[in-house]
Amino acid sequence: MENSGLVIVDKPSGWTSHDVVGRMRRLARTRRVGHAGTLDPMATGVLVLGVGKATRLLGHLALTEKGYDATIRLGVSTNTDDAEGEVTATASAASVPDAALRAGIAALTGPIQQVPPQVSAIKVNGERAYKMARKGEEVELAARPVTVRDFAVLDVRRHDDVIDVDASIACSSGTYIRALARDLGASLGCGGHLTALRRTRVGPYDLGMARTLDQLAGELEILPMGEAVAAVFPRRDVSDDDARKVAHGGRLKAAGLGPGPVGVFAPDGSLLALVEEHGDVAKPLAVFTS
Structure with missing residues (x-):
């Protein structure tokens, strides 16, 4: 089963961001890898990669x-x-x-x-x-x-x-x-x-969380999607009924958690979706259950 989550890479000098994505595809054994925020080849340091379902998360991360x-x-x-x-x-x-x-x-x-x-x-x-x-x-x-x-x-x-x-x-x-x-x-x-x-x-991801490509080749550390979302967005825990609704793309009542994305979690703690509140409803931005 494909692992999904974020990988925080300490990019080496001389590599393009796409080079790093290519290496991660081999390490994670999946084509579903993307990156958030390009670094020039000369630059080093924090490059956030999404693996598996987390590629759908990258565009919503509030990495402002x-x-x-x-x-x-x-x-x-x-x-x-x-x-x-x-x-x-x-x-x-x-x-x-x-x-x-x-x-x-x-x-x-x-x-x-x-x-x-x-x-x-x-x-x-x-x-x-x-x-x-x-x-x-x-x-x-x-x-x-x-x-x-x-x-x-x-x-x-x-x-x-x-x-x-x-x-x-x-x-x-x-x-x-x-x-x-x-x-x-x-x-x-x-x-x-x-x-x-x-x-x-x-955003909240810093060098203390980053690993070199050699380190990741020895041990692939993937930050689970739930942890990645909770580090950036407000968290909303919902009931079983609301969890089923969100899993099928349904809307919830707004909880007053702000204008940006909100992470919605099931009773068992698993990440269900990102939603965005508009007035008195919370509309799904991305659903991660499938």
């Missing part, structure tokens, strides 16, 4: 905030806004004072409008921006609202004409950390790009 440890190099710009791209410009950052650096970071903290990197998976007229950029086409990407809740400097290292800034960042889903590096450098007049990125948290 993510945490990162990043290193930004000021004084060098690249065409991808990270170290994997080609250098497009250099300008000495030696004269950038600490006060200007702090002010630049403060301006990128809170609700901001962010233009995604030219080399990104954003679709423009049905085509991925990175494919257009590789063909030499100029990509016009619209700014999008994102929120950087915290942008804390951990260390500042000055080397001749460049400055390396280590930072811890908490932000909304959809925020590009390499765009923050680009925009910080642009605001300081010296350019900037991302040289290292490690995702430390996705």
Whole structure:
């Protein structure tokens, strides 16, 4: 019988998120594997995978905030806004004072409008921006609202004409950390790009829960769906009658548990469904009993 649940992977550098999914399909012996929130190949850290029925859960997970440890190099710009791209410009950052650096970071903290990197998976007229950029086409990407809740400097290292800034960042889903590096450098007049990125948290799932692919090859740890849902959403335990109703896609009376998804559990503690309350009814978003 197929196991269903989440696997929290500590993604290695050099792997795409799809590479990790492919490895997990072999480890879990099922094609039903997906991921929530892509990580660039250069990046390491928390990647949430869904196995079996949990692939239907991924799109509903309220993974609205993510945490990162990043290193930004000021004084060098690249065409991808990270170290994997080609250098497009250099300008000495030696004269950038600490006060200007702090002010630049403060301006990128809170609700901001962010233009995604030219080399990104954003679709423009049905085509991925990175494919257009590789063909030499100029990509016009619209700014999008994102929120950087915290942008804390951990260390500042000055080397001749460049400055390396280590930072811890908490932000909304959809925020590009390499765009923050680009925009910080642009605001300081010296350019900037991302040289290292490690995702430390996705929603409630953090590095303490993550396992490397080698560890998972030795022991495949799958977080049961019930635990995964209870960690993110309000929990609602129902009677046998309501459990049968939900299992067949029926609606329940609202319980006043909020506008977002609510996990519905049977009397035996098993996960039945995710529902969403609208007025006085709770409508199923996803049913996991079949």
